[in-house]
Amino acid sequence: MDQHDTPATTEPGQDIPFIAHGSYPRRGGNLFRPLVDSGPAFRRICEAVEQAQHRVWITFTFIATVFQMSDGRGSIFDVLDRAVERGLDVRVIFWRPNPESSSYGQAFAGTSADFDLLAARGSRFLARWDRAPLAYCHHQKSWLIDAGRSSETAFVGGINPTFAAVEPGHVGDAQRHDIYVEITGPSASDVHHNFVQRWNEASERNVPLGVWGHDSDERLPFPTELSDARGSSVVQIQRNVHAGCYRDPHAAPGSATYYIVGGERSITNQYLLAINSARRSIYLENQALPVPEIAYALEEALRRGVHVVLLVPGEPEEYLGLWRQRPERKPFFDRLEALGRYEHFTLTGIAGQTRSGDRKYVYVHAKIMLIDDAWATIGSCNLHANSLFGHSEMNAAVWDRDVVRALRCQLLLEHLGQDTGHLDDQLAMQLYQRIARGNAARWETGDVDWQGLACSLNPSTYGEPPAR
Missing domain, CATH: 3.30.870.10 (Endonuclease Chain A)
Structure with a gap:
């Protein structure tokens, strides 16, 4: 972790730790x-x-x-x-x-x-x-x-x-x-x-x-009140x-100076804190596959019995095909394949039905994570190295069970074609897995008349160039 981003312990009633020393504090x-x-x-x-x-x-x-x-x-x-x-x-x-x-x-x-x-x-x-x-x-x-x-x-x-x-x-x-x-x-x-x-x-x-x-010399004043x-x-x-x-280093209102x-x-440190604190479920939507640091944390969560669903672009990014051919990139894919060995892990895409009646993958550009139906982050930060360790990014993390549960239900209704409001987070992740796997099996046989959009992907082959 960055020396400026040491986490605090959880407060009473809060299961997911927060970043205690960043530019901005948690605010109610x-x-x-x-x-x-x-x-x-x-x-x-x-x-x-x-x-x-x-x-x-x-x-x-x-x-x-x-x-x-x-x-x-x-x-x-x-x-x-x-x-x-x-x-x-x-x-x-x-x-x-x-x-x-x-x-x-x-x-x-x-x-x-x-x-x-x-x-x-x-x-x-x-x-x-x-x-x-x-x-x-x-x-x-x-x-x-x-x-x-x-x-x-x-x-x-x-x-x-x-x-x-x-x-x-x-x-x-x-x-x-x-x-x-x-x-x-x-x-x-x-x-x-x-x-x-x-x-x-x-x-x-x-x-x-x-x-x-x-x-060009004009300067804006920093906010003084919340x-x-x-x-x-x-x-x-x-x-x-x-x-x-x-x-x-001008401090935000009510915050300590941050250099x-x-x-x-x-954001990077909060991702790791949240994954490490998960006890029931992790739902991720991301444009990129997780870097090894994130993948290791996800595997530790799977070992604890946490159910993990990772939604990514069904049609892999072109660079992944190039990486698959480079021996030095093998450890990156080894981590994804390791996740795939856990029964309660699901790698998935979403595919919509076209006007011609076929199915086509929808590109997943979202960058969100939901933990235990209690915490979520939404923003610009991908799970690749550039976003986590180089780009300027901004996310908003929320500690609110009602908001997070409602968001989970909204996303799964879109992707599964089924209301999960009557299910807890683990049962909802299990339903996601069943529907995604069933849809993938149907698509392989040429049957495109299936429920929702979710379609499971194979972690062992994801990113491989398509067969010619």
């Missing part, structure tokens, strides 16, 4: 509202933008300028330009790739052509560009509405505005499955603090094509930040 009094899939997420975000009274501040990683927001609202830039026309303070931090990270995805990198596009539109929102070290990226995805005001609310998650919006019940026709969470209450002030820290020290603020629409309580959920905003990205210059690994 939050409304925590998961938004599953991009249609509902961007619809709610657009509603919040349209209802904003003062400010709209955003951090982007990947963005398609032609991406269409929900319900005919136009492109991302259409939404932002309308907010500016209403007199709102609209600011965006865009990630600028380095040459070694330029292949990660579709970024609005602040090229001359990008500046020409903004000029042609007459866009008047303010923007800064921010690089990450080496091959890493600033992978945080957040929207902050009315920062520092009574109407403050924040959105944290993994959805990029790059693919067509997906609606619940239609994820089978979609290209990807993902999730955001809306947070209203004291923890939204920590999303505010993160934005100010990044804005004031954005790496490109003093270079040509590094800012848009404002003076938002009022709006709910009953205990939430902690957690980050991964590479050392050297930011230097101002961010040394970096932060709150």
Whole structure:
């Protein structure tokens, strides 16, 4: 663990430990509202933008300028330009790739052509560009509405505005499955603090094509007070930040000073703390397979009798096929195969039925984990080494049994086509396994008329190039 991220012991009534020394503490009094899939997420975000009274501040990683927001609202830039026309303070931090990270995805990198596009539109929102070290990226995805005001609310998650919006019940026709969470209450002030820290020290603020629409010397004040309580959920905003990205240790309201210059690994350490504390069930959705550190912790949980379901892209990432052919990568796959030897472990994808009647895998882009129907994390952090040890990331962890159980039921209803509200978490994981295995067996015989979307995968062969 990072020396700055030592955990505390659990408090009375709390089964999952928390990060005791990170940028932000756990805070009570939050409304925590998961938004599953991009249609509902961007619809709610657009509603919040349209209802904003003062400010709209955003951090982007990947963005398609032609991406269409929900319900005919136009492109991302259409939404932002309308907010500016209403007199709102609209600011965006865009990630600028380095040459070694330029292949990660579709970024609005602040090229001359990008500046020409903004000029042609007459866009008047303010923007800064921010690089990450080496091959890493600033992978945080957040929207902050009315920062520092009574109407403050924040959105944290993994959805990029790059693919067509997906609606619940239609994820089978979609290209990807993902999730955001809306947070209203004291923890939204920590999303505010993160934005100010990044804005004031954005790496490109003093270079040509590094800012848009404002003076590069402008600095934002850090928040001085927390938002009022709006709910009953205990939430902690957690980050991964590479050392050297930011230097101002200004503390968040009601928090101790955190020396961010040394970096932060709150999310990585929280993943391990939560897995190590699981007693009944672990439900994971992630774009990436777990690195050995995470895989070892999952195996220890399986040895304790914990039921584990890991939802990943059914069609493996291309790099995994290359890794399968490299002897030095064998230990990585050995860890996945070790998990597969436990009867109560399930590796699964989801596959929707196409209009032609066939089945096609839905890409899983979500980054979430649910433990024992009592704790969850939602955010941008993958289980691969870059996210855990290099990228800038942001997750929101929640300690609230009602919220977590409801989220589990919502996700499993989508993936299994069956309500699990009458089941406890272990029985729900067992049902997931039975349905996923049954669907996989049917698909092998050419039968695509099966329940839900879940389809189990073979840990021993996952990532192997398809047979020709």
